[in-house]
Amino acid sequence: QNAPVTVTVTGAAGQIGYALLFRIASGQMLGADTPVRLRLLEIPQGVKAAEGTAMELDDCAFPLLESIDIADDPRVGFEGANVALLVGARPRTKGMERGDLLEANGGIFKPQGEAINAVAAQDIRVLVVGNPANTNALIAASHAPDVPTERFTAMTRLDHNRALSQLASKTGASVKDIEKLTIWGNHSATQYPDVFHASVAGKPVTELVDEAWLSDTFIPTVAKRGAAIIEARGASSAASAANAAVDHVHDWVLGTPQGAWTSAAIVSDGSYGVPEGLISSFPVTSTGGRWEIVQGLEVNDFSRQRIDASVAELVEERDAVQGLGLI
Ligand code: NAI
Secondary structure (H helix, E strand, O other): OOOOEEEEEEOOOOHHHHHHHHHHHOOOOOOOOOOEEEEEEOOHHHHHHHHHHHHHHHHHOOOOEEEEEEEOOHHHHOOOOOEEEEOOOOOOOOOOOHHHHHHHHHHHHHHHHHHHHHHOOOOOEEEEOOOOHHHHHHHHHHOOOOOOHHHEEEOOHHHHHHHHHHHHHHHOOOHHHEEOOEEEEOOOOOOEEEOOOOEEOOEEHHHOOOHHHHHHHHHHHHHOHHHHHHHHHOOOOOHHHHHHHHHHHHHHHHOOOOOOOEEEEEEOOOHHHOOOOOEEEEEEEEEOOEEEEOOOOOOOHHHHHHHHHHHHHHHHHHHHHHHOOOO
């Protein structure tokens, strides 16, 4: 058995938290050989519900679950954390302007970044799920100067998985036959799901679908899937978001399969014209616990336009939080 890993989950009493914690404790995120110590971080109003979730975790008698601690102080909640899943965030409420939303989230992700810097383990790896995820990750990273920025990531894996599923149903294939799909840019309606390098059972996707389907059906369906789920379920995606978080951390820590890639929002090194320092989604592989951007892909005009539009939105968000003094 491996050494136990301390995993901190914020927003632990929320809907995603409820779908996520049991998957982590069962070993699905870090593997069947790795014991887990869970730390649930909530705001004071969420602590009682988190205690209820912890009781249920106890009642599962998961062999890999070594301990559960609950905190409402980030300096306690991130103590010794090796992996942090930042799920709790301030949602946009009616009448809220984007500036207000960014500011409210700055009030969460700045102190969390500082606490991670101060008390987390040396090898801390952070996945931000709470929206606006890319920019929240940027805020947290900028307040953790001692942690390499590459350890702060944001989740676009749900978008990636949604794209896989849409493409599978269009082509009549199984998701496992689809390779080399990419989500570029921001986890927002401007995200760009790119199939130009993808294949289905070895066949280039460009031979199976046309551009009209991509621009009129595929791209908007993937980008607006979150809204469609809210419309149908009366609540936002939770189990699928938790599943994507499990996939992201699993692949980051344990590696992506040989020859395959996935999507994650990681800090840009300037690749593909994405300004250095932005946390933007790329095609990525992981070995040894480190994401690498897949290099050398040709970007056609159709893709260039859409990547640029999403990246422009990220630049705007970055400038806005800079203007607010949050980074
Ligand atoms: P929820 O409202 O059910 O739960 C959020 C929880 O976070 C609440 O229990 C709240 O008390 C807690 N919280 C708020 N501020 C906190 C803080 N400072 N520290 C610790 N906990 C705090 O929301 P849900 O459905 O679980 O979603 C969480 C976030 O995930 C939202 O921002 C949502 O937009 C985002 N999301 C992101 C997706 C992605 O693909 N990146 C997909 C789906 C949701």
